Amino acid sequence: MTTQPEKKYTIGLDLGGTNSVFGIVDHHGKIIATTSIKTQVYQKVEDYVHAAVAALQPVIAAVGGIGNIQSLGIGAPKGNIYEGTVEYAANLVWAHDCAVPLAKLFSEQLDHLPVAVTNDANAAALGEMTYGVAQGMKNFIDITLGTGVGSGIVANGQILYGCDGFAGELGHMIMDFSKDARQCGCGRKGCLETYCSATGVARTAREFLKESQEESLLRRIEPDQLTSLEVSIAAGKGDRLAKRIYDFTGAMLGKACANFTTFCSPEAYIFFGGLTKAGDLLMKPVLEAYDKYVLNMYKGKAKFLISSLPGSNAAILGASAVGQTVLKG
Amino acid sequence: MTTQPEKKYTIGLDLGGTNSVFGIVDHHGKIIATTSIKTQVYQKVEDYVHAAVAALQPVIAAVGGIGNIQSLGIGAPKGNIYEGTVEYAANLVWAHDCAVPLAKLFSEQLDHLPVAVTNDANAAALGEMTYGVAQGMKNFIDITLGTGVGSGIVANGQILYGCDGFAGELGHMIMDFSKDARQCGCGRKGCLETYCSATGVARTAREFLKESQEESLLRRIEPDQLTSLEVSIAAGKGDRLAKRIYDFTGAMLGKACANFTTFCSPEAYIFFGGLTKAGDLLMKPVLEAYDKYVLNMYKGKAKFLISSLPGSNAAILGASAVGQTVLKG
Numbered sequence: 001m002t003t004q005p006e007k008k009y010t011i012g013l014d015l016g017g018t019n020s021v022f023g024i025v026d027h028h029g030k031i032i033a034t035t036s037i038k039t040q041v042y043q044k045v046e047d048y049v050h051a052a053v054a055a056l057q058p059v060i061a062a063v064g065g066i067g068n069i070q071s072l073g074i075g076a077p078k079g080n081i082y083e084g085t086v087e088y089a090a091n092l093v094w095a096h097d098c099a100v101p102l103a104k105l106f107s108e109q110l111d112h113l114p115v116a117v118t119n120d121a122n123a124a125a126l127g128e129m130t131y132g133v134a135q136g137m138k139n140f141i142d143i144t145l146g147t148g149v150g151s152g153i154v155a156n157g158q159i160l161y162g163c164d165g166f167a168g169e170l171g172h173m174i175m176d177f178s179k180d181a182r183q184c185g186c187g188r189k190g191c192l193e194t195y196c197s198a199t200g201v202a203r204t205a206r207e208f209l210k211e212s213q214e215e216s217l218l219r220r221i222e223p224d225q226l227t228s229l230e231v232s233i234a235a236g237k238g239d240r241l242a243k244r245i246y247d248f249t250g251a252m253l254g255k256a257c258a259n260f261t262t263f264c265s266p267e268a269y270i271f272f273g274g275l276t277k278a279g280d281l282l283m284k285p286v287l288e289a290y291d292k293y294v295l296n297m298y299k300g301k302a303k304f305l306i307s308s309l310p311g312s313n314a315a316i317l318g319a320s321a322v323g324q325t326v327l328k329g
Numbered sequence: 330m331t332t333q334p335e336k337k338y339t340i341g342l343d344l345g346g347t348n349s350v351f352g353i354v355d356h357h358g359k360i361i362a363t364t365s366i367k368t369q370v371y372q373k374v375e376d377y378v379h380a381a382v383a384a385l386q387p388v389i390a391a392v393g394g395i396g397n398i399q400s401l402g403i404g405a406p407k408g409n410i411y412e413g414t415v416e417y418a419a420n421l422v423w424a425h426d427c428a429v430p431l432a433k434l435f436s437e438q439l440d441h442l443p444v445a446v447t448n449d450a451n452a453a454a455l456g457e458m459t460y461g462v463a464q465g466m467k468n469f470i471d472i473t474l475g476t477g478v479g480s481g482i483v484a485n486g487q488i489l490y491g492c493d494g495f496a497g498e499l500g501h502m503i504m505d506f507s508k509d510a511r512q513c514g515c516g517r518k519g520c521l522e523t524y525c526s527a528t529g530v531a532r533t534a535r536e537f538l539k540e541s542q543e544e545s546l547l548r549r550i551e552p553d554q555l556t557s558l559e560v561s562i563a564a565g566k567g568d569r570l571a572k573r574i575y576d577f578t579g580a581m582l583g584k585a586c587a588n589f590t591t592f593c594s595p596e597a598y599i600f601f602g603g604l605t606k607a608g609d610l611l612m613k614p615v616l617e618a619y620d621k622y623v624l625n626m627y628k629g630k631a632k633f634l635i636s637s638l639p640g641s642n643a644a645i646l647g648a649s650a651v652g653q654t655v656l657k658g
Contacts, residue, residue: 263489263589
């Protein structure tokens with residue numbers, strides 16, 4: 001009896017504003033080899049893809065050639081799984097004012113390899129489901145707490161893409177509809193991201209320092225130099241004002257999650273990104289607010305977990321998991 | 330060539346707090362025959378099911394016997410599709426303090442007919458997808474604006490049930506987290522339902538009448554006798570205060586939908602229920618607020634539709650559509 005030789009590897013591309021990092025990933029989620037290029041030194045997407053494919057050749061050769069590769073998955077800003085495009089991505093010079101057919105371009109230059117592209121937050125959720133703490137889960141929300149707030153929603157075992165491929169922008173759920181709510185980069189006001197991102201924490205710090213005369217270690221830092229890391233360090237040292245900043249941030253996130261639950265009743269919230277390093281400083285007020293504000297019938301059902309994927313590799317693993325979906329759906 | 334004779338009919342059960350209405354539905358969504366029993370004259374669920382099955386016999390016989398019936402679908406408060414149960418439904422005497430295995434009980438007494446049960450809002454969404462304005466859609470939100478606010482969410486062509494079968498309670502999305510927000514029947518404050526239901530409209534009317542001295546037709550009615558219907562009649566006659574009540578209600582609903590879109594980017598919102606009879610009085614401020622508050626990337630993508638299913642039959646059609654899902658998934 002002979003069986004078709006299985007293709008052993010997937011390529012994951014973490015396409016960021018600065019670097020594009022490729023990883024060859026095996027079926028166990030082990031990254032076998034990596035390579036990278038600068039994302040923005042190319043004015044045209046064709047030149048970017050050409051350079052990327054050239055950089056990939058040695059690592060593909062190292063695993064026995066393209067014949068051993070199953071697919072390429074891409075996690076990119078404004079990635080559209082339905083169209084295989086990256087569309088109007090503000091921070092990408094070759095895609096900021098148009099939709100580029102990234103999947104098609106890569107496939108053509110990689111021996112018609114199946115290629116799928118989605119945004120980084122959805123890739124992260126797929127990474128958690130394939131290799132991380134969400135293995136076996138069919139309903140969960142993955143929330144990235146970084147410079148902004150990203151989200152990937154899994155319902156009925158599938159990423160929720162919506163009618164246009166762009167569902168799951170929970171960082172832009174409006175938490176405060178009042179006129180004096182915080183201005184968001186999206187042009188609106190009161191978005192979750194203005195409170196619960198790293199920049200949101202720094203913003204809260206500046207507000208709290210201005211509103212009170214309370215003594216704080218944070219007063220030693222120039223307000224415009226303040227970061228969420230310094231707030232968490234100060235809180236760790238017992239600084240009460242710093243602790244109140246995390247209480248406020250966590251409460252806002254817990255309230256938001258209570259609202260998200262009325263939508264999809266997930267079995268877990270999985271948090272990823274820089275802000276999670278604050279640990280219980282953040283998670284304790286999240287849980288308290290969630291428990292206070294969630295509808296009774298959902299109480300005690302959702303787990304609150306921190307991603308177990310190593311930060312530096314998570315995006316590559318997520319992207320490689322996107323590649324695997326192209327062969328299923 | 331012979332083909333297996335197809336089972337032609339589905340039974341839909343609209344299980345309400347007062348009446349339980351059964352309809353035999355053909356594949357085109359035509360209701361062939363109906364029968365009903367009182368829901369609450371039975372103390373035990375077994376007696377309820379026994380009476381229901383007795384009432385069903387003549388209508389089943391009228392379509393040629395149980396052999397022509399494909400399945401029974403039930404839309405019931407706190408219906409759980411995963412378990413086939415009705416669980417802790419406050420308004421059902423035989424299920425208010427327990428989970429009753431309704432699907433199993435019906436199936437046992439109906440010749441092992443496949444039976445599925447979900448809540449009325451999900452049934453309504455399935456009804457729209459099978460027979461109504463959502464035919465062919467894979468991503469939409471169905472919102473029932475009645476005494477309360479119910480919702481059924483369809484994503485990737487499937488009802489969103491979540492980890493416990495109870496996802497999609499958008500009427501309990503908290504719109505106002507402040508301490509003086511409106512008290513909701515769920516025990517919390519500021520839920521969408523306290524503003525955008527028929528009772529919410531009446532509540533807004535009482536508040537607006539109390540807060541101002543403005544002349545209004547509504548002042549001729551005792552405050553505790555005010556209903557949303559009277560507000561819409563007054564607004565139709567040009568009453569400015571009544572119109573402001575609908576502006577407020579519609580704006581709240583539009584803001585809520587703008588937030589829902591960040592979740593699942595639906596191709597349509599479909600509204601059903603008594604409040605939709607207000608027509609443009611309600612829908613115009615909904616659309617204005619939605620357009621103002623929705624994230625730019627989603628602008629112009631979602632349609633806003635009113636259900637086309639006839640009110641009296643919609644619940645039966647929805648329930649029968651639930652029955653059809655039991656044969657697929």
